[in-house]
Amino acid sequence: MPEVMEISPPAPAPAPPDAAPQPLPGQSRYGWLAAGLRARITQGEWPPGAALPAEAALAKEHGVALGTLRQALALLVDQGLLERRHGRGTFVRGGLDGASMLRFFRFRHAGDLQAAPRSAIRARAVVPASAAAAEALGLPAGAPVLTLERLRSLDGRPVLLERITLPLPLFAPLAESDPAGWDDLLYPMFQRVCGVTVHRAEDQLGFALLSAADAALLGLPAGHPGAQVQRRAFDLAGRCVELRHTQGDALAFAYTAQVR
Amino acid sequence: MPEVMEISPPAPAPAPPDAAPQPLPGQSRYGWLAAGLRARITQGEWPPGAALPAEAALAKEHGVALGTLRQALALLVDQGLLERRHGRGTFVRGGLDGASMLRFFRFRHAGDLQAAPRSAIRARAVVPASAAAAEALGLPAGAPVLTLERLRSLDGRPVLLERITLPLPLFAPLAESDPAGWDDLLYPMFQRVCGVTVHRAEDQLGFALLSAADAALLGLPAGHPGAQVQRRAFDLAGRCVELRHTQGDALAFAYTAQVR
């Protein structure tokens, strides 16, 4: 089962009756189908959480055998785009929940039943993007971006300090609304307010000593070791829609990686 | 496609002509087949690197359609047990190469063309297992284990300090041979000398300051921040066959995690 996805998917709508609409360039039919379905999903024909038509219907619509259509769906499933539920249907996966940063840390304190993490926006600004940020977000050099500084707390104790960069035409609604009223989880709010689904992310982990100012915000001594997470988050279409630099107490860092 | 693997696989040999040999308890045929093939692999019928019989032959042997047999193979492929090569065959995957610890660090120095990492065994001993080690390795409390202390170097600079615990009946050959003659990569040597294939590992990443002695071995000042990797390595049958604690310069640590 090759993992590549072909380019130029077929037309979303059913084909004209003659002149075969799927001139398979040199690849598999199911790969082509998957690319077509992916396009219809990223274009919003089936929003996150919605159910696709039944397998039989999709197979008939594309004039293809059931097994072939199922192979296409399987591709999209292990790309994380779809989710199948036996007896219910095939659904477009929702976005990440935004609480995922805490998975890198162990902040439990002796038998605490964990309270929900709280979020406080400390600063918000519209600034020209740095060269690196523009590059990562696919913006022209110096394009305006929205930056946030955010402190996350557990049981009233500050535990994570985050600096977030968002591309600006897309996140304009957040440049105006009152941060005091924002949700504790950003990604569901991105979805609701800006229509942006954060679907996948790459987290680069590292360690560095905390600056005096950053350490103070986290209630730690200056020069305390900090765990650093540099995140690039992507939407359904694979475009980078967020840069996030997260710092926390290195001594609370714990993460399990699977090898092979 | 459920991911579970059924218990009590069918008999390895072809079935007696009557009295159906595969009394599917309540699960899928391909899951049952996969369990049977897995057993034959872990029992050494097809050693790592060897090719399985062709799909058609296996399907006929088990009295099953091609598609069903292919589903079973697909299960074992994404469990990492098998590897398929178009036009060549289906092969039992070899073990890990043992260089995988370095993937957590960036030790490049300005334009160096990287030399192969070197390994030096600093200490070897047979000792009673700690309670935690015995538990993890599935040994009785206080059973004898082989411990190694090992320093890995890049271009002559020490970069990683490792403390390794190995269960003893299994690794007895290593308790006697001369460590000076050992390979730089341990896992291929485990395979060759002890017949142990390291197939999968779980690495728990963390952070702690280095002790004065450990820091000295790494050429770092006492109390320098250290990245810690606590590894449990497993063989083809899923048994834990190695515990390894690795320390390195936290400031050289870099790892990228994929989020969903």
Add this chain to the structure above:
DNA sequence: CAGTGGTCTAGACCACCGC
């Protein structure tokens, strides 16, 4: 109960590999 995805079959033909 009707509708969904999951399993399984028995074929055909294609694409890749190595000799």
Add this chain to the structure above:
DNA sequence: CGGTGGTCTAGACCACTGG
């Protein structure tokens, strides 16, 4: 060229879900 895995078909039947 012969052997391998990869794709595709057109069906049948099973298992799960929800009203």
